[in-house]
Amino acid sequence: MGRKGREIVQAEIDVKGVIDDLNKAVASEWAAAYFFWVGSVVQEGFLGEEVAEYFAKQVQGELNHASMLSKRIVELGGQPVDMIGKVDSMSMFGRLPIPKDPGDAVGFVKKALEFEAKAVEYYNKLAKKYFGKDHTSYKLVSDILADEVADEDELENLIGRKKSR
Numbered sequence: 247m248g249r250k251g252r253e254i255v256q257a258e259i260d261v262k263g264v265i266d267d268l269n270k271a272v273a274s275e276w277a278a279a280y281f282f283w284v285g286s287v288v289q290e291g292f293l294g295e296e297v298a299e300y301f302a303k304q305v306q307g308e309l310n311h312a313s314m315l316s317k318r319i320v321e322l323g324g325q326p327v328d329m330i331g332k333v334d335s336m337s338m339f340g341r342l343p344i345p346k347d348p349g350d351a352v353g354f355v356k357k358a359l360e361f362e363a364k365a366v367e368y369y370n371k372l373a374k375k376y377f378g379k380d381h382t383s384y385k386l387v388s389d390i391l392a393d394e395v396a397d398e399d400e401l402e403n404l405i406g407r408k409k410s411r
């Protein structure tokens with residue numbers, strides 16, 4: 247980001263803190279992408295095939311989030327974390343265990359629902375933190391938040407857990 251762009255953010259918020267927040271998000275997106283990728287290749291069975299197809303699409307979605315976040319980190323003068331090997335320790339999810347039974351499509355979806363809920367919470371927290379202070383990061387995390395909300399909804403639909411609201 248140009249000098250002015252950084253200056254106006256710096257005047258309102260600790261830029262180093264924003265970079266750290268966004269790096270934690272990048273690690274989490276990689277963890278989610280990895281989970282979806284494993285799920286997309288190992289799942290078996292009738293429901294498993296449908297879930298695997300959805301998971302394969304999600305791999306691209308979560309990696310795209312990682313790229314969007316990383317571009318903003320670079321704009322802010324930071325470095326997207328040198329990540330392989332640090333994903334588990336840096337991610338907001340901690341270690342994401344992969345269900346052992348490849349036929350357990352519901353187990354895969356439940357695990358994904360758990361981490362999508364955490365992502366929704368985290369991006370919501372960041373959106374509140376950046377609101378009125380760093381407009382570009384605010385817009386970025388709000389857009390990703392909307393995607394994660396949609397992910398949660400689609401996952402619930404996959405296993406028919408949609409409750410009447």
Ligand SMILES: [Fe+2]
Nearest residue numbers: 275307308311
């Ligand atoms: Fe994501």
Ligand SMILES: [Fe+2]
Nearest residue numbers: 362393394397
């Ligand atoms: Fe997601």
